[in-house]
Amino acid sequence: MSTGMADPAGAKPTLRDVARAAGVHLATASRALSGSKTRPVNPQTAALVRRAAADLGYVPDQVARSLRTHRTPAIGVLIPDMSNPVMPPLVRGAEQVLAQHGFTTLFADTDNDPAAETQRLRMLLSWRVAGLILATARRDQPLAAELTQSGVPVVMMSRKLDATPVPSATVDESVGIAEAIDHLTGLGHRRIAYLGVPLWTSAGHERHVAFTDLMRGRGLPPPPHHVVVCDGYSERDAEVALRALLAAPDRPTAVLTGNDMMALGCYAAIRAAGLRCPEDISVVGYNDMPLTDRVEPPLTTVRVPYYDVGRQAAGLLVDAILDGGSANRSIRLTPSLVVRNSTAPARP
Amino acid sequence: MSTGMADPAGAKPTLRDVARAAGVHLATASRALSGSKTRPVNPQTAALVRRAAADLGYVPDQVARSLRTHRTPAIGVLIPDMSNPVMPPLVRGAEQVLAQHGFTTLFADTDNDPAAETQRLRMLLSWRVAGLILATARRDQPLAAELTQSGVPVVMMSRKLDATPVPSATVDESVGIAEAIDHLTGLGHRRIAYLGVPLWTSAGHERHVAFTDLMRGRGLPPPPHHVVVCDGYSERDAEVALRALLAAPDRPTAVLTGNDMMALGCYAAIRAAGLRCPEDISVVGYNDMPLTDRVEPPLTTVRVPYYDVGRQAAGLLVDAILDGGSANRSIRLTPSLVVRNSTAPARP
């Protein structure tokens, strides 16, 4: 990039400088550079102005422009925790389409802390962002409702709300769960347990509901203790949960987990019980995080297209902003099962 | 968060509204809210103003403020590719300390594309960011030099430049390499190969130089073909490189790689050659990315404190901005070897 810094000290050239250099009026320079539709500029004059701008290394001041136009080409993206492996592709996807449409991404990681979320939200709002993408929401999140009502377009990314109809880009969790269940039943499993993530996200809740419904629908209603909602998302959470199940008499022959780390926790519990995966117990994970294909045994898991979810979320928001907020659509993408070696036919 | 939106439509209250509501002059309201040092305000008046502001749900307009003050509490963060596992902790660390100091993080993922980088840089600069954190730089990056000279404080994150003395937060790669080598020689290895990442990042270059220097320093100068610079960062790159080495007569008994995926590529090459890791050949990775402790065999690797690197980079930049750019310090953090099971004593 030629930043073309003509000036020695940091004094950035303004539109006034460009106009003077081009020998035209400030207003003309403005019109020439921003290609005003309503007020055409003589092509020759325009060329002159553009040359002057290039020579001076002029970069329009977005701050001044925003103040004047009341439009700020910036979008706030709120993430609960970047160390969660599903977040990077989400953010990456969103940033790419936002940039493509000229929007700057204002990034904030709330660290799963409500206080931090409030602080970050206030920060983003103070910039008069054109919209907000939230990946932080709990199902009962009161913020989003207030926010949309406050006039800032909001899109939920990978999560959504129970009560409020906020546009969202998510994944059809029931498909993921269904594929997992069908894969297992296809292998002859009938006692399938579910070790779920907490229910305060829509994803967690939907997976939980889908599991119960689908198992029932397939004539395999699980006993209540085979459907457990863990306290957290960690390996350890699943490990202790599965240990309990394995100690009970009617232990499952297969277990589906709410995320991949929990699936690894199952591996640990299975080993600890002197059993083996997949010979004695099959395990299915969720998310297909990196390297789950390299663990032992390679994990059968539900792959979720987070990168695309991010792109779609951004697309939805851009549409809403450009269409004047008329669009209130939502998008559901489809996950798919990746079969590896942590699942095997049920023991006869 | 109580957004306290008192107004029904999206019309955000301005300072003028607050002043009117509080029965004071615009200027007084400004001083009361921004706690002007030089122009004290009567505590009672101030309280009145603050109450009015709260009642109206007033959020100061950062855009207007920035225009007037020429200070924009926003920092641009340029990342080469969020799907590189070292990036998320870097960004997370940086965002946290930036937010702590009141700076908004303008995030941009350049997708390793110079054109995208130019575009994003222009975007960030148009916001008159107070500073820039670059994790994208090649060693010969011409941009950073131009940028610093242009007046915008720049800090390099996890990478640095050859020629230009730009402040940076990095890691002492020679320590990482040294620990790896010493661990290996301690196990009796003498023919140690290095399969490095490309040299256009400072990290890649430093690891490469450190390996050669340190091996020589320990009286184990490696034959030239045992020090290879791969074309890329992928598993496959290392796999083909190692295959060649294993086919040669004086094959190494241990190999150190430039990143963890490449270490996994070595696993593949070793298996393909009918050998075993660590019994026949030891492998050491670099970065300690998630789940490298779960692969088979669990990978011995150099752990790099990327989260802290991110924090330090942001800290450096904040200092430079507040101290008026006088500080031109750099920081080096220290990596450490994590010994797992991919390394074993050399065969006698």
Next chain:
DNA sequence: TTGAAAGCGGTACCAG
């Protein structure tokens, strides 16, 4: 097609 001038929402300098 171009010039002139009025602000956007704040801050800071000046006077009182």
Next chain:
DNA sequence: CTGGTACCGCTTTCAA
């Protein structure tokens, strides 16, 4: 300590 006011850099309406 508070009121008045110029102005940051740009867009946009109104005239010419």
